[in-house]
Amino acid sequence: MLFKNEYDVIIVGAGPGGSMAARVCAEGGLSVLLLEKRQEIGAPKRCGECLLNKELQYLGFSDNENFIMQKLDGSVFVLPNGKQKEIPFINFYNVILERKLFDKALCYKAAEAGAKIIAKATVVDVLKTDGKVTGIKAKIDGKIIDINSKIVIASDGVESKIARMAGLNTTNKTNNMAPGFQYELAGIKVKDEKKQYFFIGNDIVPRGYIWLFPKGKTVANVGIGLVEPKEKTAKEYLDDWIKTQPELKNSSIIEVNSGGIPIGGLLDNMVLDNFMIVGDAAHQVNPLHGGGIGEAAKAGEIAGNVAIKAIKACDTSQKALDEYNKVWWTEHGEKLKKIEKYRKIYTDKLTDRDITIIFESINGEMVSELARGRGAEKLIKIMLKNPKLVMLARHFL
Numbered sequence: 001m002l003f004k005n006e007y008d009v010i011i012v013g014a015g016p017g018g019s020m021a022a023r024v025c026a027e028g029g030l031s032v033l034l035l036e037k038r039q040e041i042g043a044p045k046r047c048g049e050c051l052l053n054k055e056l057q058y059l060g061f062s063d064n065e066n067f068i069m070q071k072l073d074g075s076v077f078v079l080p081n082g083k084q085k086e087i088p089f090i091n092f093y094n095v096i097l098e099r100k101l102f103d104k105a106l107c108y109k110a111a112e113a114g115a116k117i118i119a120k121a122t123v124v125d126v127l128k129t130d131g132k133v134t135g136i137k138a139k140i141d142g143k144i145i146d147i148n149s150k151i152v153i154a155s156d157g158v159e160s161k162i163a164r165m166a167g168l169n170t171t172n173k174t175n176n177m178a179p180g181f182q183y184e185l186a187g188i189k190v191k192d193e194k195k196q197y198f199f200i201g202n203d204i205v206p207r208g209y210i211w212l213f214p215k216g217k218t219v220a221n222v223g224i225g226l227v228e229p230k231e232k233t234a235k236e237y238l239d240d241w242i243k244t245q246p247e248l249k250n251s252s253i254i255e256v257n258s259g260g261i262p263i264g265g266l267l268d269n270m271v272l273d274n275f276m277i278v279g280d281a282a283h284q285v286n287p288l289h290g291g292g293i294g295e296a297a298k299a300g301e302i303a304g305n306v307a308i309k310a311i312k313a314c315d316t317s318q319k320a321l322d323e324y325n326k327v328w329w330t331e332h333g334e335k336l337k338k339i340e341k342y343r344k345i346y347t348d349k350l351t352d353r354d355i356t357i358i359f360e361s362i363n364g365e366m367v368s369e370l371a372r373g374r375g376a377e378k379l380i381k382i383m384l385k386n387p388k389l390v391m392l393a394r395h396f397l
């Protein structure tokens with residue numbers, strides 16, 4: 001394995017955040033090393049594999065890539081009273097990915113741009129001089145090796161340890177972490193393979209939701225995410241619900257995935273001298289639906305651009321890298337903070353009856369708007385006109 005003992009930037013973790021940061025830094029002329037502890041990038045997935053088509057385009061892919069399993073044209077919400085609310089997508093669509101191929105495709109782009117990528121390379125510590133990060137210590141080919149860099153970017157996912165090693169405490173509160181559990185099920189009958197299904201209601205999943213994302217007519221990712229499960233584990237809630245679904249209960253399990261989803265706890269500061277954090281490691285996830293692929297990649301792009309500027313100016317101090325905090329908060333953080341507020345209303349304030357009335361009163365466009373941190377004003381107007389919802393409107397103010 002050929003690699004140098006010094007790079008401009010070392011990136012830890014080859015998920016969407018890390019591979020995007022690597023691509024941008026390499027395109028900007030920096031020497032880049034991207035290290036991934038898993039022996040196969042993207043596998044096993046920990047993801048429902050759902051992505052907005054606009055994010056796909058943003059990442060430089062067409063909608064005919066080999067990793068696109070299904071295109072979706074709408075959502076179906078199955079409400080606590082059993083009624084279904086169908087919401088067609090307008091001006092956008094979602095795709096269901098084969099994440100293993102997708103994560104690799106992102107890495108191919110980073111490698112084409114000139115980044116050096118090594119799988120089965122675990123970063124075990126950060127190197128420091130005078131308290132400042134100066135590189136990493138990694139286990140590669142069974143050997144512990146020190147590699148220096150001007151900047152280290154930690155994109156090591158939800159269980160991130162690198163930030164803490166560097167000196168940034170990123171511990172999240174338990175009520176900002178949703179345990180997620182998912183099966184990829186085959187041999188099922190999907191009612192409409194062009195729809196993504198969400199099942200909500202305290203009886204089946206308190207403070208969360210169950211999803212069914214079709215990968216075809218007979219295969220789907222069926223998963224659950226919820227806040228602070230008390231009576232049962234996420235898996236138990238999902239298993240009990242699957243038993244009640246005639247079209248799922250005799251299915252085959254193709255893959256089992258689990259992992260935490262940071263649905264809150266955005267960080268004001270994500271930089272130190274010579275150091276930045278990106279993606280799940282920095283809790284950069286949409287707090288309402290838990291989607292983090294696009295968020296991680298966009299943060300990776302911002303961090304990459306700030307790294308290029310800092311290295312070219314020979315100033316990688318915390319003050320110089322603070323531009324990443326500023327740009328990310330302006331372009332993404334403020335929006336995600338609003339969405340976090342809506343998520344807390346959903347998980348902490350609303351009863352099944354409230355949820356049903358709200359869903360029955362609003363149109364699809366508004367659901368999509370709220371999921372993007374917009375549209376609260378319109379929702380408040382509707383709520384103020386409905387005597388059953390007036391008291392709830394105050395939560396959105």
Ligand SMILES: Cc1cc2nc3c(=O)[nH]c(=O)nc-3n(C[C@H](O)[C@H](O)[C@H](O)COP(=O)(O)OP(=O)(O)OC[C@H]3O[C@@H](n4cnc5c(N)ncnc54)[C@H](O)[C@@H]3O)c2cc1C
Nearest residue numbers: 013015016017037048049050123157180259279280292293
């Ligand atoms: C059950 C579940 C369902 C989800 N469904 C969706 C969905 O449908 N759509 C969506 O957009 N998002 C979804 N998400 C969230 C999404 O998967 C993440 O937000 C996204 O992968 C974050 O990207 P990342 O690059 O920050 O981290 P990751 O993709 O987690 O990548 C981090 C990488 O760092 C590596 N790593 C960790 N430590 C080290 C180390 N010490 N040395 C080297 N490498 C290391 C890991 O092996 C990993 O490959 C889901 C999450 C879960 C748990």
